[in-house]
Amino acid sequence: MRIALFSDVYKPHINGVVNHVGLLKEHFDRWGEQVYLFVPEQDKKTVDENNVIRLPSIPIADTGYHLTVRVDSRCRDILKLMDVIHVHHPFISGSFGLNFSRRYDVPLVFTSHTRYDLYVQQHLPLVPDTLSDTALHAFFHRFSQRCSAIIAPSQSAAEVMQTWGIQGRVAVIPNGIELGQFQSPEHEATRTEFRIPANAVVGVYVGRISQEKAVDRLLGIFSALKEEIPALHLLLVGGGPSLDYCRQLARSSGMEGRVTFTGPISYERIGGVLAVADFFVSASVSEVHPLTFIEAAAAGLPSIGIDSPGVADVILDEETGFLTDNNDLSFGLRIMKMAQDAQLRRDMGCAARKHSQRFSAHHNAREVLGLYQSLQEQ
Secondary structure (H helix, E strand, C coil): CCCEECCCCCCCCCHHHHHHHHHHHHHHCCCEEEEEEEECCCCCCCCCCCCEECCCCEECCCCCCCEEEECCHHHHHHHHCEEEEEEECCHHHHHHHHHHHHHHCCCCEECCCCHHHHHHHHHHCCCCCCCHHHHHHHHHHHHHCCCEEEEECCCCHHHHHHCCCCCCCEEECCCCEECCEEECCCCCCCCCHHCCCCEEEEEEECCCCCHHHHHHHHHHHHHCCCCCCEEEEEEEECCCCHHHHHHHHHHHCEEEECEEEEECHCCCCCCHHHCCCHHHHHHHCCCCEEEEEEHHCCCCCCCCEEECCCCHHHCCCCCEEEEECCCCHHHHHHHHHHHHCEEEHHHHHCCCCCCCHHHHEEEEEECCCHHHHHHCCC
């Protein structure tokens, strides 16, 4: 098949969407499909793999992200030959994808990777909730009507999307990872290189250090437990706009020596970094299908997360980890139980690794390709 993928962000950025889109393209290429990936140009020196097309773009303030401004004639000539266009963001690249889908009568597929309802509330705080909800509902109602199919990475994500006014065909296809990269990492990190005591009980968070990921809340909960569990240590892996704030918060809450910030780490190294931890932990409720939980499970780590859409789809409560109520007391009690019981961690870690098998990138790509093929048959 001839496949066009659109994304608002790609390498060298590190996040779940970048990893997912890259794995899709990698598998499609391997199977002999003709696939093109259209992404914003960020650095003219960037060397990309075959058929990754950087579109002219402008920087968005100081975020490190770029806004695509146009698609040239060469790209239009490619797009008119495609069998399917698959967009991974609804607004910028989604608008381009929608435009070319209609112009060339090509089926349009959209994967929702984000809780856009929560992002609207957090990033437009001066807009009344009723107005932001109404605008979101109107946009997705109209956008979904023009899509041939919409992919939800989890069942609970599909249910959330229904509240946005989504209409039409919705396929639940969990995103996947390359399991071997986490089950048997090529190079395992050590606690020494992160200055973590050998006898520490380490909870690790991997991801964007930003407001919507609630890393500040995680720091507050670990700070409240530091006297109760002297060996407890928090490892925060990743960068983001709230990194400096969280470092300052750690100092002011007396967490120095009990928390380690790694800053951004390449995706290829994450499996090895997870090897230094005892369990995975996140206080985010903005997920739709959190790959970091799956990566941790593949690495043999149990997880603790809040019972919310996305997270509840990847943790089997009291089997592969703990789902907590959305309050600090419930969260803190589960961290205490996990930190104080080594046998529990081992048992849950084994169950988590076994459960992770259903989230392979190979399976995800096969399901997505099957969806494309079904659209061709209509």
